[in-house]
Structures are given as structure tokens and as C-alpha cells.
Amino acid sequence: MIKIKDNGGGMSDEVKQKIFDHLFTTKPVGQGTGLGLSIARQIILEKHGGTLEVNSSLGQGSEFIISIPLKG
Ligand SMILES: Nc1ncnc2c1ncn2[C@@H]1O[C@H](COP(=O)(O)OP(=O)(O)O)[C@@H](O)[C@H]1O
Numbered sequence: 001m002i003k004i005k006d007n008g009g010g011m012s013d014e015v016k017q018k019i020f021d022h023l024f025t026t027k028p029v030g031q032g033t034g035l036g037l038s039i040a041r042q043i044i045l046e047k048h049g050g051t052l053e054v055n056s057s058l059g060q061g062s063e064f065i066i067s068i069p070l071k072g
């Protein structure tokens with residue numbers, strides 16, 4: 001299990017529900033691609049049989065949790 005935590009702006013429940021969707025971004029046109037988390041989740045799930053989860057609330061930062069089984 002790998003946990004990555006930041007002290008950034010966090011995200012609303014509405015945004016949090018969509019962050020793993022392909023092409024979802026809250027960044028301005030030309031800055032966000034909406035690919036990072038979607039591809040990360042796909043690799044963790046399909047290649048490693050693991051999970052990618054997030055804990056976050058607005059103004060409280062975000063924590064991403066990668067869990068990968070030790071045995072396939
Ligand atoms: N560490 C974070 N803190 C707050 N919001 C985040 C964080 N990481 C991702 N997000 C939210 O998830 C959305 C999708 O992220 P991502 O798939 O990496 O695409 P992009 O970075 O191109 O927007 C971001 O636009 C943002 O709204």
C-alpha cells in the first residue's frame with residue numbers, strides 16, 4: 001500500500017466522484033487533460049489487480065491510496 005497526501009485545496013464531493021473519469025478535468029482548456037488519474041487507475045486495476053482510492057474534502061487536502069496485492 002502506498003499513500004500520497006498533499007496539503008492542497010482538496011476537492012468537493014461532486015468533483016471527487018468524477019476524478020477517475022476519462023477526460024474529466026477542472027483545469028482551464030489547454031492546461032488539464034483529464035488523463036492522469038484515469039490512466040493511473042487503469043494501470044493499477046488492470047495490470048496489477050489493485051485499487052486506487054482517494055480521501056479528500058474541500059480545503060483539507062487530498063490523500064491517494066494505491067493498494068496492490070503482493071501475490072497475483
Ligand atoms: N491532488 C489533488 N488535489 C485536488 N484535486 C485534484 C488532485 N488531483 C486531481 N484532482 C482533481 O482531479 C481532476 C482530474 O485529475 P487528472 O486526471 O490528473 O487530470 P488533470 O490533472 O489533467 O486535470 C483535476 O482536474 C482536479 O480537479
Ligand SMILES: [Mg+2]
Pocket residue numbers: 036037
Ligand atoms: Mg493531473
